Amino acid sequence: MTAPLLEVRDLRAGYGAVQVLRGVDLQLRAGELVLLLGRNGSGRSTLLKALVGLIPASGSVRWAGRDLLALPAHQRARLGLSYVPEQRAVFAHLTVRQNLRLGAKPAANGAAAPWDEARVFALFPALAARTRTPAQALSGGEQQMLALARALMGNPQLLLLDEPTEGLAPQRVQDTAALLDRLRAGGVGVLLVEQKPWAQTLADRVVVLGDGRVQFSGALAALPAGVSTAWL
Ligand SMILES: Nc1ncnc2c1ncn2[C@@H]1O[C@H](COP(=O)(O)OP(=O)(O)OP(=O)(O)O)[C@@H](O)[C@H]1O
Ligand SMILES: [Mg+2]
Helix, strand or coil: CCCCEEEEEEEEEEEECCCEEEEEEEEEECCCCEEEEEECCCCCCHHHHHHHHCCCEEEEEEEECCCCCCCHHHHHHHCEEEEECCCCCCCCCCEHHHHHHHHHHCCCCCCCCCCCCHHHHHHHHHHHCCCCCHHCCCCCCHHHHHHHHHHHHHCCCCCECCCCCCCCCHHHHHHHHHHHHHHHCCCCEEEEEEEHHHHHHHHCEEEEEECEEEEEEEEEHCCHHHHHHHHH
C-alpha cells in the first residue's frame, strides 16, 4: 500500500469558544475517494475548512510528509489542495474566465499540468459558451460547475468538496459522479461531504463524524448498525 497523502491526527478546531472537532484522526491515499458522513452540525464542513486553513486548528496534519497546519491557506493550495465550499464560492462580479484564471495553478509536483482552460471548457461546455458572463448571471447549477472547474484549474492532488451537487439537475449529478470517478482513477484523492446516495455508491470508504471525532472509518457495507443509529 502507498503511504497516505493526507494524515490527520488529533485535529481540533472550532469557532472561538465553541469546539467542534475534538480530536479527528483520518488518512487519505492518492486515488482514494472518502465520503465524510455525519449529522447536520456534526462538523463535516468545519473539518474541510480546518484542512484548507480557513479556520485555525491544532493537532497534526501531514501532507506528503509536510506539516500543513504551519502553512497559510494559499500555500496549502499551492501544494495541491483544492476546496469547493458548501456555498459555491464564485466571484460574483468576475466573469467565468476571470474566475477560472484565479483558480489556475501549475501542478504541484512539477509535472505537466493536466488541467487548463481548454480542457475545463471541453468538460463543461455550458461554461465555454459564457466565458465573458459574470458569475452572478449564471444559474445555480452553472455556478456549481464553475466552482468545480476553478478547483480543477488548480491541478489538485486532493479535492475537498462540500456538497458539490446541491441544487444540480439529476443529469449534472451523474456527470459530477463520473468526473470524480475519473479524477480518482487518475490518482487524485477526494474528500467528499455529500448526503446523496450517488456518493455512497462511489466511495471507497466512509468516515463518520460524531461528537467531534471519527466514529467509524471503513467500507459502507461494514458500518455497524449501532454507529449508523447513533451518528447518522
Ligand atoms: N462560522 C461559525 N461560527 C460559529 N459556529 C459555527 C460556524 N460555522 C459552523 N458553526 C457550528 O459548528 C458546528 C459544526 O458545523 P458544520 O458547518 O461543520 O456542520 P456540518 O456537519 O457541515 O453540517 P451542515 O452542513 O448540515 O450544517 C455546528 O454546531 C455549527 O452551528
Ligand atoms: Mg456542512
